[in-house]
Amino acid sequence: MNVLSRLWTIAAERRNELVSGVSRKTNAVEAVEDLAAQLKDVDAAVVLIFASPHFDKDKLADALTQNFGATPVIGCTTAGEITPLGYETGTLTGVAFPRLHFRFSSRLITNLSRFSIDDGLRFCREFVSDFGETPGWNSLAILLTDGMCRQEEALLSAMEPGLAPIPILGGSAGDGLDFKQTFVLHEGKFHSDAALLTLLATNFRFTELRFDHFLPTEQRMVVTDADPGRRLVREINAEPAAVEYARAVGCSVDELSPFVFATRPTLVRVGGKYHVRAIQKVEPDDGLSFLCAIDEGLVMTVGQAQDIVAHLDREFTGLKAKHGQPTLVLGFDCMLRRLESELLKKYNAVSELLRQNRVIGFSTYGEQYHGMHVNQTFVGVAFFDPENEEETGGEREK
The missing domain is CATH 2.40.30 (Elongation Factor Tu (Ef-tu); domain 3)
Known part of the structure; x- marks a missing residue:
């Protein structure tokens, strides 16, 4: 294979890969341009972003719309980001989900402070019905919610039965350590007093994660x-x-x-x-x-508490022993875990383990796992490349 053919092959492969990126630029427009350049080769069904709360929300939302065009961009503000290099703050971090392997739909729940469980059940059942199924693929639900509304338990009371048997995972949006106002991103705007529910269908193998120490x-x-x-x-x-x-x-x-x-x-x-x-x-x-x-x-x-570093290492070692090296782990990690790591001077060690295990995500104000809203917990989903790229069949690992 000559050099030109090899380059074309690499470019074609990247279009269909699960790719992450991070920008450390402090200007909202420049950060989006930087992240978009890192993800531009992916033919993405959706881009999921985790944004430091220091960015100007309106400028960030406008720049995301301009730079990603017709590709939907969803996400939330954070209490810190988990980037390809581990724990960071002040960044714009994102993941592009390739269209060949992922199908996506998201819906916004507004007026979250007045959320009704009965309305939520109907909302979820209609959403699942409209989303449908892709033969041989498996689905999961990602919930991002305003971390200041205190409505996670009510949401999950409706969503777990309303989405069953689709598993639901997620995190509560953050505002650094200020606890003032948090936002979710949907259709080009940041929203407070809102939650964002996303359904993903994929032929990637995946397994759910939940652990505390x-x-x-x-x-x-x-x-x-x-x-x-x-x-x-x-x-x-x-x-x-x-x-x-x-x-x-x-x-x-x-x-x-x-x-x-x-x-x-x-x-x-x-x-x-x-x-x-x-x-x-x-x-x-x-x-x-x-x-x-x-x-x-x-x-x-x-x-x-057990030792947070040793415990995290054991969890990821067990994951890889059972399922192999993940392509990417989408992680919702309580901000109190980050704080504990800092206070115990174990921040760098925890960050390095997250980097080694390809975790991308954010530090949350709370974590959602099936029907439970929890704290000081790592919740996530580990994705693994399809075993046979020529087949569309995926598998939800147990």
């Missing part, structure tokens, strides 16, 4: 006074919540900090498994604000 201890507590709508716990064991939590983890209220919350979270047992319910902050009246659903009568267990 916490073990339950013997310390158990019961929520005795709470405001579920605000995710606020006023009392635990009939004592001020912060006072009782501090007692359980062995410190004073004054010593409670993001580091304590990150390394000693509360866990709840659902369906035989423990899930993290992360604390956001201490309120002035010694209440505790949570990042996930809480209610009176909820039994919580104090968690104990």
